[in-house]
Amino acid sequence: MSLIIQGGRIIDPVNGRDREGDLLIEKGRIVKVGKTLSGDRRIDAKGLWVVPGLIDMHVHLREPGYEYKETIETGCRAAAAGGFTAVACMPNTNPVNDNGAVTDFILTRARSAAVSVHPVGAITRGSGGEGLAEIGEMAEAGVVALSDDGRPVRNGQLMRRGMEYAGTFGLPVISHAEDLDLCAGGVMHEGVVSTRLGLRGIPSVAEESMVERDILLAELTGAALHVAHVSARGTVMRIREAKARGLSVTAEVTPHHLTLSHEALLEYDTNLKVNPPLRTEEDRQALIAGLADGTIDAVASDHAPHNIAEKEVEFDQAAFGMVGLETSLPLLLQLVHEGRLTPVQLVERMSVAPARILRIKGGALSEGEAADVTLIDPDLSFTVDAARFYSRSFNTPFLGRELKGKAVYTLLRGKPVYRDPVMKDRK
């Protein structure tokens, strides 16, 4: 049985394609990309974008240990609904993914999941910052990167050793850059809004100084450094300088840092409490500019599910983080509608770059490769609705928000893993 995706706008930067055409899929692989192809079954893609499956390189699937927030199964269903065909999951589970057995567990559970799962292993044991994790064991089991995400590696010497080990196994190191002493228990960006609300602030320098340290360590060790969730203008500047010096440094930004600033916190919504915090409008503009000019390589959701009890408390007490898998693409499409990002750039930042940084398959619609494909309706308006979420949690400030554009059909190895109801009307 062959399947043809017909008449869509094929956006495939790796193969230099951005034009209308057909995609022929057989036995889970892309066999041909061209015009007026025929197949046994067809999907009418007129007016839709046909792009390589999106890849979210920074999510928290919460399993093992926090299944009440999310599981590998529910997180992956949310990913598919968001247009993703692959995710990289951070190691801050319970137990922490710091050895081969936990990596094995995740990959075994992921076998029946809707999308591909790529585990990230911890740098230090239990992400506790004292002593390296079982890096060799995890590399063998299949981690794609190393990170203590959720917390920084405070000890510079340990970070240096981690980078050296990572290099031996060809793994990038993902830096959660945060100087905890400078953060000093802050709960939001340090600025005029934190002063007004009387909340403790986290200064931008807490991020920038740690990014600078890690850039210097990457230079020293030759490691591939990836900076997670960039939030500050100064960080964008430092990454731009590092790239200009020819260092192997990449970076990601979240959809919420691209679309919200600390002013939003005047509403006191604990769903806006994220780490790193939402910063100023000036920072936000710098992030968009950095994403457009390629200083920031990728968009990643930092999907961080929490249940209601962890969010419906005082701002100081609330957990950090918001879910993002099901709103990430729509939020980025708003930037496309505003003319800040081209469709090709969106595909590069949400599919091509994550595949390149993590050195995994995907990011292209090449003949012979697995048919991981996402169909996007850039103009379909919808309201973000918790009742329609596949994720087990719905801690997001975007509930009720009207957005334009979303994924309508997601295929993993040629099989549909998500189909929006609007696709029923297409024959």
Ligand SMILES: [Zn+2]
């Ligand atoms: Zn982080």
